[in-house]
Amino acid sequence: MAARENVVKRRQKNVNVTFETSSVDSTAVEEKLFGQVEEDEDSDDGPVVFICGKCKLPVGDSVSWDGSEDGENQIRLKRVTDNVIVAKENRLLEVHKRSVCLVVDLVCRGCRSVLGIVYSSTPRNLDHKRFTFCFNVADIDSYVLGSASQMLTAEGPKEQPVTLEYRGIVEQQLTEMKMLVLSMAQRLEEIEIGLQDGCDEA
Template sequence: MAARENLIKHQIKPINATFDASNVDSSAVEEKLFGRVEEEEGDDGPVVFICGKCKLPVGDSLSWDGSEDGENQVRLSRVTENVVVGKENRLHEVGKRATCLVVDLVCRGCRSALGMVYSSTPKNLDHKRFTFCFNVADIDSYVLGSAKQQLTAEGPKEQLVTMEYKGNVEQKLTEMKMLVLSMAQRLEEIELGLQEGCEEV
């Protein structure tokens, strides 16, 4: 069993990618998206990529296809309907001698540019063709399961409202109401007694 795990570890090679000058949490992306087997059990869940401006979801890590260090891009094989793929090709210069044809990716909600799809590439960039390449600077991310804040029920002031608790509160309110009515009645009797005493004098 241990030999098999070692074999699996040698077969899975993590992709080394950086996310400079971006809102994307690079440590979460590296740990969750690059197939690292060193992940601890119960670690963070998949990553949802969202538009950096209007926060509409545009894709997730289940469609991860890779990343580009030099161009600060992430590639996805599938995206949500919030991503509009342009219709007009334009020239895009990747390097000094590499020119590609691309169409733009635009957010359906706020119409901001998110990235591009490479429709024609030199042979060394064929791996990027017909994938959704997002500019890391134009997207944010959210790791599912990363929420930490919880409400705690400590002490009687923060007791959870159950049917039993609600019944107890209603009973106490009824008792208080009866006590107030009884006191009002007794006060009225005392006032009547005082008025009668004044009339006799």
């Protein structure tokens, strides 16, 4: 029992340790968030953003972390984004044989999927869940801020810097091309005049 209390205390002190992107069960979430304290002390991972598993709208983040329920595959957050709608109608939920609760559904504003529940009335042993946002891990995904790793590489021929000398060369080439085009236009005009004169004589 003392070992369990130590684990709980250690977990509460280390809220900002994060986990990989994906839909995972709550045990894996907690292991990543709290279980690897020694290894992750020097980690630079950012906070986790939780997103709707269907339409990918953000619904909350690990800064608002309140805990998880291993047996129910749920995570609890203290705050959520405006993309989460709290339903108005209460319904009964039987958690265990002698534990009946009143809950309301959490609905995604974007796709109207049910993402979890809020416990509005609970027996004493479940009071820690009351008025927190309980998300079903199966219905949400997550993204660790700062975990992006793909970068564009600067490969291929190196571009020549635009110097005064380079600019002068380009301007000279443009002038020569312009003169050539004018000369060709003048020659075409002379040919057209010659053709018209030949037609008039005929």
